[in-house]
Amino acid sequence: xGLRVQPGVIGCAVRPVIVGRERSLEEMIYDTxxxxxxxxxxxxxxxxxxxxxxxxxxxxRSISVMxxxxxxxxxxRDIMSTPSASEHAFILGALRVASGQFRTQLIVSxxxxxxxxxxxxxxxxxxxxxxxxxxLDELSAHALQASVLENAVPHARAAAQAVAAKNRMHGQLAxxxxxxxxxxxxxxxxxxxxxxxxxxxxxxxxxxAAPDFVAERGLRDVAWLRGMGWATEPSFLGDRDLATAPAxxxxxxxxxxxxxxxxxxxxxxxxxxxxxxxxAELLAYDALSLCKREDWLARTTDGSFARGGRLPVNLSGGxxxxxxxxxxxxxxxxxxxxxxxxxxxxxxxxxxxCGLAQAGSGFAxxxxxxxxxxxxxxx
Amino acid sequence: MSNDRVGxxxxxxxxxxxxxxxxxxxxxxxxxxxxxxxxAGLAFDAIEAVVYSLSPDAMVGIGNAERLGVDAVGGRNKPxxxxxxxxxxxxxxxxxxxxxxVSGMCDVVLTAGADKVGxxxxxxxxxxxxxxxxxxxxxxxxxxxxxxMSAVRYMQRYGMTEQDMAHVTVKNRRHASLNPKAHLRKVxxxxxxxxxxxxxxxxKLLDCCPQSSGGAAxxxxxxxxxxxxxxxxxxxxxxxxxxxxYWMGDxxxxxxxxxxxxxxxLGRSFEKSYRMAGITDPARQVHVAELYAPFSNTEFHVIxxxxxxxxxxxxxxxxxxxxxxxxxxxxxxxxxxxxxTNAIAVTAMARVAExxxxxxxxxxxxxxxxxxLxxxxxxxxxxxxxGTMVIEA
Numbered sequence: 001x002g003l004r005v006q007p008g009v010i011g012c013a014v015r016p017v018i019v020g021r022e023r024s025l026e027e028m029i030y031d032t033x034x035x036x037x038x039x040x041x042x043x044x045x046x047x048x049x050x051x052x053x054x055x056x057x058x059x060x061r062s063i064s065v066m067x068x069x070x071x072x073x074x075x076x077r078d079i080m081s082t083p084s085a086s087e088h089a090f091i092l093g094a095l096r097v098a099s100g101q102f103r104t105q106l107i108v109s110x111x112x113x114x115x116x117x118x119x120x121x122x123x124x125x126x127x128x129x130x131x132x133x134x135x136l137d138e139l140s141a142h143a144l145q146a147s148v149l150e151n152a153v154p155h156a157r158a159a160a161q162a163v164a165a166k167n168r169m170h171g172q173l174a175x176x177x178x179x180x181x182x183x184x185x186x187x188x189x190x191x192x193x194x195x196x197x198x199x200x201x202x203x204x205x206x207x208x209a210a211p212d213f214v215a216e217r218g219l220r221d222v223a224w225l226r227g228m229g230w231a232t233e234p235s236f237l238g239d240r241d242l243a244t245a246p247a248x249x250x251x252x253x254x255x256x257x258x259x260x261x262x263x264x265x266x267x268x269x270x271x272x273x274x275x276x277x278x279x280a281e282l283l284a285y286d287a288l289s290l291c292k293r294e295d296w297l298a299r300t301t302d303g304s305f306a307r308g309g310r311l312p313v314n315l316s317g318g319x320x321x322x323x324x325x326x327x328x329x330x331x332x333x334x335x336x337x338x339x340x341x342x343x344x345x346x347x348x349x350x351x352x353x354c355g356l357a358q359a360g361s362g363f364a365x366x367x368x369x370x371x372x373x374x375x376x377x378x379x
Numbered sequence: 380m381s382n383d384r385v386g387x388x389x390x391x392x393x394x395x396x397x398x399x400x401x402x403x404x405x406x407x408x409x410x411x412x413x414x415x416x417x418x419a420g421l422a423f424d425a426i427e428a429v430v431y432s433l434s435p436d437a438m439v440g441i442g443n444a445e446r447l448g449v450d451a452v453g454g455r456n457k458p459x460x461x462x463x464x465x466x467x468x469x470x471x472x473x474x475x476x477x478x479x480x481v482s483g484m485c486d487v488v489l490t491a492g493a494d495k496v497g498x499x500x501x502x503x504x505x506x507x508x509x510x511x512x513x514x515x516x517x518x519x520x521x522x523x524x525x526x527x528m529s530a531v532r533y534m535q536r537y538g539m540t541e542q543d544m545a546h547v548t549v550k551n552r553r554h555a556s557l558n559p560k561a562h563l564r565k566v567x568x569x570x571x572x573x574x575x576x577x578x579x580x581x582x583k584l585l586d587c588c589p590q591s592s593g594g595a596a597x598x599x600x601x602x603x604x605x606x607x608x609x610x611x612x613x614x615x616x617x618x619x620x621x622x623x624x625y626w627m628g629d630x631x632x633x634x635x636x637x638x639x640x641x642x643x644x645l646g647r648s649f650e651k652s653y654r655m656a657g658i659t660d661p662a663r664q665v666h667v668a669e670l671y672a673p674f675s676n677t678e679f680h681v682i683x684x685x686x687x688x689x690x691x692x693x694x695x696x697x698x699x700x701x702x703x704x705x706x707x708x709x710x711x712x713x714x715x716x717x718x719x720t721n722a723i724a725v726t727a728m729a730r731v732a733e734x735x736x737x738x739x740x741x742x743x744x745x746x747x748x749x750x751x752l753x754x755x756x757x758x759x760x761x762x763x764x765x766g767t768m769v770i771e772a
Contacts, residue, residue, distance in 0.1 A: 004481070062436075063434065063464075066763055066764070069624075082462060088461070095484055099478050101478075122442070127441065127447055233449070
């Protein structure tokens with residue numbers, strides 16, 4: 001790819017659900033950052049810069065990076081925040097390592113659930129004159145997209161049901177002890193309880209490093225960044241064709257070009273997709289060139305994307321298992337990093353060498369990103 | 380010639396006002412973007428990525444309001460992300476755009492944003508929510524009384540007086556009177572400042588920045604693109620950020636972790652920027668400075684932190700002597716600075732933009748003659764997150 005320096009992920013802490021109230025938000029963020037540093041085998045003193053991502057409305061603060069600065073080690077360090085999306089923190093951190101001006105970056109995101117109404121907090125993100133009055137929250141936007149897809153693609157509903165069942169099954173395997181179960185989410189037609197998951201509190205952190213740092217420390221479990229792309233759609237739903245995902249297609253083109261991938265359907269061992277609903281996963285298959293929409297039903301019902309299938313998708317159980325809303329995108333990236341590092345735990349895919357993470361966020365996945373990570377630095 | 384540098388090739392700024400009832404929030408962003416694109420002489424096809432500059436959402440009353448700005452910045456189906464480092468957001472956004480280019484990812488990047496602070500109702504009510512809800516928020520803290528406490532400590536440590544503070548306002552208003560983009564352009568006298576209403580002692584009304592509405596945008600490009608397309612540019616040669624503690628209580632008392640009178644982390648950030656730019660003696664090498672100082676007292680510790688004087692507190696006497704006036708040794712805030720214009724989301728971007736215009740020789744009536752090297756800074760959070768840059772012709 002065109003980056004001056006190739007970044008690699010050297011440490012991850014994925015905490016898609018945090019139960020109990022014995023730790024404050026600051027302590028939860030501290031715990032997550034420390035876990036990622038420990039996973040990398042380095043100390044905070046080794047960190048040159050930090051990028052965090054959080055949502056002010058969910059945190060109940062006007063500039064939530066301020067509170068996080070201490071817990072992530074930001075005092076006396078270079079710290080920036082990307083409140084647009086958790087995955088954007090990874091992108092900016094990767095660019096900073098790629099600049100050659102930083103050897104390491106700590107990336108942290110979190111998503112609490114103390115807000116009195118998550119739907120109301122999301123509704124504040126709709127424009128005040130048109131969408132806010134609908135009323136619109138993220139689940140409603142996902143439902144509108146699901147409805148459009150059901151009209152546009154024959155058998156989309158059956159395919160979506162198969163995707164939901166697959167991811168819930170993966171979730172049961174990924175979280176065997178204790179066997180935690182996601183709460184059924186609220187309903188918006190045509191989304192059923194099996195197709196949504198209620199928000200939970202969670203957080204995630206990654207450590208990025210430059211090749212010279214990796215070599216100097218003798219680090220071996222590294223997920224090298226082969227390609228990344230990100231893009232946005234416009235904000236007004238009326239300006240979008242919700243049956244398509246042009247921003248994700250654009251992001252995928254950037255990532256694949258950088259990674260030298262000509263045939264995406266055959267390029268990856270494992271994929272994580274932001275399945276806020278199974279319809280979002282289906283649409284991502286298409287935009288990522290993993291499976292054409294006319295093949296959705298066949299491929300989702302023949303086990304192609306299930307554990308043991310041709311291309312396992314969301315072995316972590318995805319968002320349909322745990323839904324820490326704001327940081328689900330960065331979790332997808334961390335899950336793929338862990339897969340290619342061989343550190344994915346109960347849901348590790350044997351010999352995963354190259355993976356793709358898709359991150360989407362906002363109303364009907366306005367923001368999109370595609371990240372290619374691999375065990376070898378070069379193809 | 381190397382291909383490693385990142386240049387600024389286009390700049391746009393609104394004429395900042397208290398209210399912009401004629402423009403919606405996205406229209407305000409668009410206004411600055413159109414200016415920057417015309418200034419660069421580029422079409423939107425050339426823009427490979429966008430960095431959106433927006434500090435607290437609550438100022439515009441829309442959560443993740445950057446989403447509404449996507450079309451205004453021509454971002455549809457392009458790489459797009461937002462930065463929020465509080466008041467430092469503008470300079471942090473320029474830095475993020477810089478990393479897009481210097482990493483090799485992009486050749487041309489647009490950074491843009493806008494704010495409607497003048498229309499938010501009460502910015503201090505919004506800004507109270509930056510503090511911890513259990514301890515410091517209920518005091519109640521705002522950015523004015525937060526920096527009034529800094530002023531009191533600066534007075535005690537270095538001997539600053541209310542008259543010294545008034546000197547800063549008089550200087551910056553005189554500068555702003557020459558800048559058609561500035562919000563507060565009326566020249567004021569020492570007596571007018573000293574007799575203005577006390578807001579939070581020793582800060583009086585005319586020691587305070589206004590609540591401004593307006594937008595700013597900049598286009599950055601790689602040296603290769605600039606050369607291949609024969610563009611005119613000035614260069615970003617130093618970039619850094621450093622943060623200090625969130626807790627106000629940790630900066631005061633007998634054993635503070637960072638003295639609230641000073642701007643310790645800003646000083647560290649300047650050190651890093653200077654090192655990167657090869658500056659060893661800023662007091663002799665810097666020709667012009669645009670330093671984020673929203674209240675008159677803060678300009679002193681910002682000048683100290685930038686090492687434009689020999690020691691902390693040295694800025695007081697030198698400002699009295701006129702060294703930081705237009706025509707002085709190192710003009711500080713020749714645009715009028717944050718004290719005369721504060722549309723928070725883009726205020727620190729305006730600092731970078733104004734320094735760029737200065738070293739470009741395009742600053743107009745407030746041009747510093749012969750300026751070839753300038754510095755800019757931004758302060759975010761509760762005087763917590765600092766960004767700095769060196770810009771050279």
